Amino acid sequence: MIETLAFLGPENHVFWGIFLGVILGGWLITAYLARRSFGLKLGLAFTTVSLALTSFSVFFYQKVTYDSLYAATTARIKDIGRTGLFLFDDEARRTILRIDRETEERSLKRDSTFLQAIAPGNSGDSLKPADLSELQNDPGFLHLVQTLRKIKNATREHVVLEENIPQAPLDPDDVPVIRYANIFVPISESPDIRYVKWIADSDFEELDGNKNGKIDEDEQSSPLGMIYNYADASEEIKGALRGEVTATRNYISDTYGVWLSAFFPIYYQGRVIAVHSMDLDARKDVNLMRKLWFESLGILGLAFLISVFISLLLSKYLTRPIKLLSIAANQIRARDFSARANLNRKDEFGNLTAAFNEMAMAVGQYAQTLERSVEERTLELRQAKQETDRILATVSDGLFLLNPDGTIRGNYSRALETIFPTEPIPGRNLLNLLASRIPDDRLKSTETYLKLLFDPSRPDIVLKGLNPLQKIAFNGSDEIWISAAFHRIKNGDQVSELLGVFSNITESAQLEQKLGNERRKSEVQTTLVLDLLRTPRLLLSTFLDDLNEYSDALERLNSDTRPGLLRLLHTLKGNAASLKLEAFAQALHHAEETITVKPELTDVMRQEYAQAIMLLRELSAESLSLVEHIREASAPASTEDFTVQAIRGVFSRRGVAVDLDVKDFHSNQIPSEYQRLVRDALVQFARNSSVHGFEEVSQRRSNGKKDTMQIRITGELHPQKIVVTYSDDGRGLDLKKIQSQAIKLGLMDTEQAMDQKTACELIFSAGFSTMELSIDAGRGIGLNSVRQSVLDANGIVTVEATQGHTAFKIELPVTSDRN
C-alpha cells in the first residue's frame, strides 16, 4: 500500500482549507453579528485578518522548508545513483541483457489476468522455483547483487569495505540511508510501464533480519524475474528509460516506511537497457516536516489567542470614543443639551469629541432660542385666540364659519348656542340644524342660496335680496325671530367658506308685530265703537249680558259639551251678525271654526278654542267698559252703583216696571272678592224675577198687589259673614211646572209629591229651566251657576218661595283678618 505525503508538500490542501476557513468564517460571523456592538465586529475583523495573515505566513514558511528539504534530499539520492552507475561495467551490463533474455525464455505466462492480479506496490513471480534457484546462483547475477549492495552500504555513517557483502545489515545501529537498491527492465506486455521485471535486487533473498524467527513483511525477498506493479512511478520510470535521472515528486509512504525513490538509466552501447532504482529512507525528513507541521498549527493557535486578545483591547480602545459620543448624542436627542463626551486624547477622536461638545453647546443654545421664540409665538397665538374667544363669547350675534359641505366650524360665537340651544354645533350641518326649525320650502331655498353663494361664478350682486333667512320665525312660533346673513370668504377665485351671522331679532320683530297688532286692534276698536254707537242700547246690553252669562259655559269644552257649545256659538254669532257687531261676529266665528274642523278634540284645538274664548271675553269686557264710557259721556252721572244699575238694566231691557228698594244695600260694603259674585247673583235673581215672577198688572191687582213689582235688596255685614237678600212679590214658584219639568228630565218620579223645599232645590239644578229658550232665560244655566259660584266661595244660597213671594239669600264667609 502506497500513499503520498502530499499534505506536507506543495499541494497542501489543509493549509488552503484553514486559510479560506478563517477568512470565510470571520466574514460569516461578522455578518451574523451585524447587529451586535461595533466593538465586537471590529475585534472579529482584527482577529480574522491577523489569523489569516499568520496562517498564510506560517504555511508559506512550511512550504518553503518542505521544498528545500525535498530538493536537498533529491539531489543527494541522485548524486548517489549517478556515482553508483559507474560501478556497472560492460560485463555487468551484458549480464543484465543476458539475464533479461534468459528470464524471458524461462518465464511463465504473463497474460493480462496475471498482471491485473498484481496491485500497485505488489509483485508476482514469473519464474518457476527451479529456474529461479538456478538463475540466482549465476555468478553474473550475484555480481550485480554485490554491486547494488556496495552502492547501498556506501550510504552508512561508517563505511568499511568488505569483499562479499551479506543481505543482512552489517551494523544494525548504522543502517544505510539507501534502504533498497535494484535493477529492473520494462516488459513487452506493459508498454505503459505500469509493470516492470526485476533483474537484480540487493535484497533478493528472504532473510529474518531482526531475528524474530519469522519473515516480516519488510523482510520479504525481491527475487529475480519478479513482476512489480510500479504504476505510482511509471512517469518517472519512463523518464529514466528516456535517459534522464528522475525522482518521485513526493515522499511515498508504504508498509515498509517513507521513501523517496530515484530512477537512473543503465546504458549499453548507447541505449538504455535497464533502470537502476534506489529507495531513500525519508523517515527522518518526514518526521522533521511533521514536527514542523504541528509546530505551525501551535503557532497558529497561539496567534489566534493573541490576536483575539489584542483585537479586543484595540476595539475597546477604538470604540470607547464612539460609545461616549453615542451616549452623549442620545442624551441630546432626549433634549438634555448639557450632555458632553469626556475623552482626553490628542488624536482624531479627541478632536471629534471636542467638536461634538462644541456642537452640542451650539445646538443647546439654538434649541433654547428656538424654544423661547416658539413660546413667545405660542403666547401670542394664545392671546390672539383668547381675544377671538372673548369676542366670540361676548358678541351678541351668532357668528360662525360654514364649510362648503355645509358643516359649521368649531370656532363660533356663544350667541349661536342661544339660537340653537339644545344641540351640539361644531361639525353639524347648518341645514340639519335648521330642518326642524323652519318650513321645508324655506329650507330648500336656503340650500339653493348657500349653493349659489359657494359658486364663485355668481357675483354678490345677482344674489342680492335673495336671502331666504333675512327674517324668519323659528319653530313655527312667533317666539324666536332670526335674521341670518352670509358673507363670502374668498381664497383666490374660490369661495373657501362663508361667514354666517345669525341675529336674534325676536324683540324688534315682536315689537313690530305688536305695533301691527295694536294698529289692527285700534282699527277693531274704532269699528267696535262705531258698531256700539250704532246698536240700540237695549239690544246691545242684552247681547252682552247673554254673552257674559254663557261665557263660563263656553269655557268648559269637552267632547260632551261640544255640540251644545257649537249651537250656542252659532246662535250668538247669528245675534252678533244681526246686530252688525262685526268684531263679535268674527271672534265668535273664529271660536266656532276652531272646534268644528275635526270630529275629535285635540289639545291644540282646545288651546286655540280657549284663546278664542278669551279674546271674546276681552272683547266683551272692552265693549262693556266702552258702553259705560259712552253712557257716562251721554247721560248724567248716576249716583247708583254698577250693581244696581245692572239690575235696573235687566228689568228695563224686558220692559218690566219695578220698585227697587236698595236703601239697605251698599255694594261698597261687599268685600271686593265677592263683588262680582254678588253682582252676577243679583243680576241672575233679577232675570229670574223678570221672567218667572212677572205678572200682568191686572193679575197683580186681582192678587192684591201693587201695580209694579216690589223688589228689595239688603246687604248685612256680620262679624263672620255677609248676608245678601233679594226678594220680589212676583208670581212665586210654579210647583206644577217645576214638577212636570223635573219628571221630563228624569230628576224625579211622577208619584213623588212636589213641595216648596224640593222645588227650591230643583231650580238650582244644572240644565233646569221651565221656560222656552229666550235671551234672558230658558237654558237652565243661570241659577245653577250662581249656586256653583257661591259653593265655590264656601257660601250658602237658599230660596224661600210662596205663592206671590220669592226670597233668595246668600251667605258668604268673611275671614277674620278682614275689616
Place this chain on the structure above:
Amino acid sequence: MKRVMLVDDSDLMRTIQQTHLRTLKLEVIAEARNGVEALDLFGIHRPDIVTMDITMPHMDGLTCMKQILAIQPTTRIIIITAINDPAVALEAMDIGAYAVIQKPFSIARLQEIFETLV
C-alpha cells in the same frame, strides 16, 4: 360688445328694457314674444345674453331657458319676472339662470347686473 336677446310677451316691457340697455352700451340683436319664438331666434343669432320673462304664452321662460342652456351652456340668462318671491328666484338660479330681476325694476338694478357681465 355683448349681444342681447329680449324675450317678453309684453311689447312695453321689451321697449323699456331696450331703452335701458341702450344706455348700458349693449347691443340688442333680437326680440321674442314667447319661448318658441325665442328658441328659433336663438338658433339664428346665438346671443351672449338673454333676458327672459317667466310667464309667457306657448312656452314659459324656465322651460325655454333649459332648452337654450342645453344648446349653449355658456349663455347668460337673466330672468325678469313679476313673481316677487325669492324662492322662485333661487329655484330659477338653481336650474341655470344667471340672475333674476324682479319687476318693477330700476335702471340701477339692471345696470349692476349687466355690469357683472361686461
